[in-house]
Amino acid sequence: MNEVRVSPDGARRRYALVSFLTWLPAGLMTAPLVLLMLDRGLSIVEVGVVMTVYSLVIAALELPTGGLADVVGRRVVLVVSAACTALALTVLAVAGSMVAFIVAGSVLGVARALSSGPAEAWFVDTLHAVDGTDADLRPGLSRGHVMEDVALSIGVLAGGFIPLAVRAGAVSVPGWLDPLAAPAVLGAVAALVWLVVVLVAMPEAPRPAASMGQVLRGVPVTVAAGVRVAVRDGVLRRLVLVAAVIGMALTCVELLVPGHLAALTGSGEVGATAYALVSAIGFAAAALGSAAAPALARRLSYGTAGRGSVRGAVAGLVIAAAGLAGLAASVPVGTGGAGAVVLAAVPYLVFFAGLGAHGVLRAELAHHRVTAGERTTMASASSLSGSGGAALANLTLAPLAMGLGVGAAWWLVAVVVLAAATAFARMSVLHLSR
Template sequence: MNAASVRRRYALISFLTWLPAGLMIAPLVLLMLDRGMTIVQVGVVMTVYSLVIAGLELPTGGLADVVGRRVVLAVSAACTALALVLLAVAGSFWAFMMACVVLGIARALSSGPAEAWFVDTLHAAEGPDADLRPGLSRGHIMEDMALGIGVIVGGFVPLAAEAADLADAAGPDGTAIAVSLDPLAWPAVLGAVAALVWLGTVLVAMPEGARPPVSMAQVLRGVPVTMVAGVRVSVRDGVLRRLVLVSAVVGMALTGIELLVPGHLAELTGSGEVGATAYAIVSAVGFAASALGAALAPALARRLSRSPSRHADGPGDGGRGSVRGAAAGLVVAGAALAGLAGSAAMGGAGAGGVVLAGLPYVVFFAGLGAHGVLRAELAHHRVTADERATMASATSLAGSGGGALANLTLAPLAMASGAGTAWAVVAAVVLIATTAFARLPETVGGVSTAAP
């Protein structure tokens, strides 16, 4: 398989991996609120979701390194389909809890295998000095496109379903099916279908080299060993240690957005369904901005590199541009969160209020798009193929941990002092985290230097 084919397949798989999630971004919190849950209960459910991911990140990453990336990603797709069906019919706190536990398992399984497969397969095609930035950038762009398309569809479907009075439809036997097919539940049904398409694509388009048969005993022995190796690298390597810490802060910031923005927009528009649509529009523009940030990440790294060569790219620029670009993206994201807090303090309602909240939201994702690509590149240059999926899972684990902390703290803070206060706190944490890139050890010639 040549490098171009590897990049195309990785882009397709990245798109399909995030499409089901995109479909549920707009309606998820509003669906739980609509079915009688409080914002604190929503925060508890989302915390459990984050903790499930956190508890399984390293085991599933180790599993992908031991048994193969494709099988783990395929199981993730199947679990995603099941979880979204459960969400569509959930009507109580415990039902939503069960659905989010399964969804957390699916998310943990999907964390790392596709990216690890891409890096290893590209190295096999072009050698260990292969430039990772273009492929990683394309993968991030496709993720953002999937999220953007998904959130638009997921935001408008409830309005369309409500207009068609689907919530009052009856089944063939005349019994009402309002619970499973109320307007806010339809995106979950579409997400389950998308997950099945993802499953089929993974099985067909993600070939792996032949692996020797692995017994259950070998899995049980190999996964812990791989986990320990990945943790050891993440802890001992000074660069990875800082990058993992930043991942936790990014997870906290993203959770602050996902948890509080839907309800804020619903308040501004005066309706849950209209709020979901407004959030869908704002989110879609945000994901487009994230895709743009990811697309510009390689050029940003080149511009910020000390190297005078306009062709400096990948390992050849010594990693200097990637360090500076990742830091710059995080600064933009933190400043945008501060702007979001300011928009909440200014008040406003209707379309004007939505625009006022939407502008910093879009800037936030633009900065995060560039930051994510360059932070991933820096991390991949610090590990070997045997540790790659585990490292990605350790990074995702940190993000889930930050998300869990945000769920436990930001929801009560928002109820007590307003969403603007919560966003101001997160903005301060993000801006402080940018200091992690100060004097960050650099990668020279594709070989990691020792961290201080």
């Protein structure tokens, strides 16, 4: 495809659409995934193995795929990601053994690693090409993050209710397709739409022709350069460390809230339904937080110019910590019933709203510190850090919750998130941009 000059508004719209389609397949499979594997005969331990393989594939490929996108281009990497997503969800729909589910999980992990960063990097590069390196990134980044959360919210609701509609006969599907697999097929179709949109909507400047050997040699060089920047640059180092804390906080909530709601409702099935609804509203709250990020940064930019994004990112962390503290405080009074679910849901929404605002502004700060050739690698490094924080949470917070209760785990993570806010305190306004 020949290079097409994209206007700033056009770049924002295209980035928002690609962001939505990137996360819609994942949202569709969030609710039925574990139930599908259990229904096909896997034990809960085998389900855990499949999910672990998925996570390990992502962790292993985050940096190499980020470097690949910086070397060969963002669009081609996203096209491969979309194709892998469609393939993985198709295999998932028909899988009948643990081996098949591991294959599907591995391919889905490859797809997730490939999709980490290229769309955002394309948007920033495109806006810089049109408006210069001083272009305001906040509105576009905010819109893209909003659409990610909207996709997850819509996908979770659809993925939760489509199996019920299929079972009730309200939606007609082929006889070989059981209700729990229907969202996977719909997700595969959504991934193919995503692939076509990426091809049409993400023009890139032609890159120099390179042999496969040159590409393979260029990826580790790019990864190494990105890692060096992240380690040596004080601002980026803090941002990557904060990403680990965010990964820990998200995992703590996702790990412990479902069981907490099941305990409050007195039923695993009712608790699962409550969690699907709360999750969807939580993603909507994250979308509102992302949408509010530019205004929050402007309101907090008093005094020294350029400080608003730092203060806004700190405010987002403080709001998220308040949500965690609210979850912890709701445990002693959560005696059951709808009122107790609402009491737990409100701080859950506050938590995600804070993370939504923080995520946009943290991304803006990171993009001001890297060049176009390091952009996707840097995003992958941040994502990898978040995965490390999530792994640490899985290993430590579950035993803590079993021994001292879920409230203790949420109090601990609330303190850690507040402590992470101090990582922004030493970010000199004079050195926010390289």
